[in-house]
Amino acid sequence: xxxxxxxxxxLLAGGVAAEDRPAWMTGFIHDVSQCWNITQADxxxxxxxxxxxxxxxxxxxxxxxxxxxxxxxxxxATQAAFASARRAVLRxxxxxxxxxxxxxxxxxxxxxxxDPTQIVRx
Amino acid sequence: MMTKFMTFLAAMMIALSxxxxxxxxxxxRLTLRDGVIEALPFxxxxxxxxxxxxxxxxxxxxxxxxxxxxGTGLFRQIPSSAFISTPGVFGTPVAFADWRAINAQALxxxxxxVNGSQITVKFRLYDVFSGSEMGEGLQFVGTTDGxxxxxxxxxxxxxxxxxxxxxxxxxxxxxxAETGPKDDRAKRLAIMDYDGANVQYLTDSSAIVLAPxxxxxxxxxxxxxxxxxxxxxxxxxxxxxxxxxLTTSEGDMAFSPRFSxxxxxxxxxxxxxxxxxxxxxDLATGQHQRLTNTPAIETxxxxxxxxxxxxxxxxxxxxxxxxxxxxxxxxxxxxxxxNGRYGTPVWSPRGDLIAFTKQESGRFHIGVMRTDGTEERxxxxxxxxxGPTWAPNGRVIMFARETQGADGTTALYSVDITGxxxxxxxxxxxxxxxxxxxxxx
Numbered sequence: 001x002x003x004x005x006x007x008x009x010x011l012l013a014g015g016v017a018a019e020d021r022p023a024w025m026t027g028f029i030h031d032v033s034q035c036w037n038i039t040q041a042d043x044x045x046x047x048x049x050x051x052x053x054x055x056x057x058x059x060x061x062x063x064x065x066x067x068x069x070x071x072x073x074x075x076x077a078t079q080a081a082f083a084s085a086r087r088a089v090l091r092x093x094x095x096x097x098x099x100x101x102x103x104x105x106x107x108x109x110x111x112x113x114x115d116p117t118q119i120v121r122x
Numbered sequence: 123m124m125t126k127f128m129t130f131l132a133a134m135m136i137a138l139s140x141x142x143x144x145x146x147x148x149x150x151r152l153t154l155r156d157g158v159i160e161a162l163p164f165x166x167x168x169x170x171x172x173x174x175x176x177x178x179x180x181x182x183x184x185x186x187x188x189x190x191x192x193g194t195g196l197f198r199q200i201p202s203s204a205f206i207s208t209p210g211v212f213g214t215p216v217a218f219a220d221w222r223a224i225n226a227q228a229l230x231x232x233x234x235x236v237n238g239s240q241i242t243v244k245f246r247l248y249d250v251f252s253g254s255e256m257g258e259g260l261q262f263v264g265t266t267d268g269x270x271x272x273x274x275x276x277x278x279x280x281x282x283x284x285x286x287x288x289x290x291x292x293x294x295x296x297x298x299a300e301t302g303p304k305d306d307r308a309k310r311l312a313i314m315d316y317d318g319a320n321v322q323y324l325t326d327s328s329a330i331v332l333a334p335x336x337x338x339x340x341x342x343x344x345x346x347x348x349x350x351x352x353x354x355x356x357x358x359x360x361x362x363x364x365x366x367x368l369t370t371s372e373g374d375m376a377f378s379p380r381f382s383x384x385x386x387x388x389x390x391x392x393x394x395x396x397x398x399x400x401x402x403x404d405l406a407t408g409q410h411q412r413l414t415n416t417p418a419i420e421t422x423x424x425x426x427x428x429x430x431x432x433x434x435x436x437x438x439x440x441x442x443x444x445x446x447x448x449x450x451x452x453x454x455x456x457x458x459x460x461n462g463r464y465g466t467p468v469w470s471p472r473g474d475l476i477a478f479t480k481q482e483s484g485r486f487h488i489g490v491m492r493t494d495g496t497e498e499r500x501x502x503x504x505x506x507x508x509g510p511t512w513a514p515n516g517r518v519i520m521f522a523r524e525t526q527g528a529d530g531t532t533a534l535y536s537v538d539i540t541g542x543x544x545x546x547x548x549x550x551x552x553x554x555x556x557x558x559x560x561x562x563x
Contacts, residue, residue: 036158038157111150115155
């Protein structure tokens, strides 16, 4: 059952067209993207996965951030990528993300893949 | 129909996941692929003077750190007038809320102590929004006359910890300092900090000098001199400012030199019997090796960072284009195919890009391309831009720009490899032929 849940969430986040995602989920990603400042300059930029927790008010907990995966890159680049992603989530979530309280169990724990590889530098 | 089905599927999955998530404690999985590209706001309160009499030095070092970071275009200094509070004694807890309130994303604090001719600089870098320190605090000790280097070193660490790549501030440039009108221009070799400070002249203006190139560790400089009336290659020791002529065949004209990665060999162009080819000389043995042999003009060779290949320019196709060959010579492969003429290729320290000068439709450009010639990007455009050189981290390119007309002047500029942040490098006189040295040890 756990595997089924993972597949469903993965589909929700990445496999379903943006217009078919729940609005709150699209809004959440959009909000974080507004604060993700891509000063990260290493080329190729590492893809990382961060895990963090949110309060019921949608405020990210600073001490909950961990990096669970990283593509091949230097230690400095990987740490910088982690700091950049964490900064984005924290900065835009200072007042709490607009997330549905009734689905708190859905978004209390977040695993966010941070993938800058499609961003064109120019 | 398909949209309705997908909506239904999504709704089903939400319901299913809501149930199963609670049971299995699965996290919500999202992918972030978009962001913003803007200068990161940072605050650097003036470093504290830990010893009486250190105040001026603390001010100067703080200013240079800020100038270094601002100059990259990746950072934006928040003016001190916006500060809500100032840090307490160095190392004491930081009031992060005060810095968040002014949207400072990074905070640099530090302290300076001057004791006689010795200076100690301590600093810490904070991620304001996570309320944590980025890396450990560091301390540098040096002499007061090297205070700018210490500021550059601090800025290099800050840059590296935030961007994830090495800095380039504690580095030097060798270039040709130019004075006088175009038709009677005096040229001297000069060396300076990357930001144009601390200019020192290495030669007088009695002979024309061209194309200086740093050795990989910065201890020597190759350059072309017309002291004898013909182009010859000299090797200059930076510390002693003594020079030695590179041995080539008598009567031959040699120019456009560049060191190998280990600094033991030099590649260059040699004119023999009216034909220009690329050669390599071992500095220890004086042994020469011919690397090209065609009736074309082959010049401007540059090693790949691993030393296995050489990129150079040649007009063997009828127009000036870029080619790559093995470091031991052999059949080269053409990599430039766009309109116009390509020259002065330089391999990036990262190995991924080649910078070049391109002339097309009466305009000159500095550009970069992948080593297979794809993804060509022109970064600049002017009456005359030429002679790119890479910063040690491969992120910034410096080059020379000359303005039009008899009164035209030459100056050095830098530009990010994205084409952003074009800046003039301030030098006392005109400048051309820059060569960016390595990070200093």
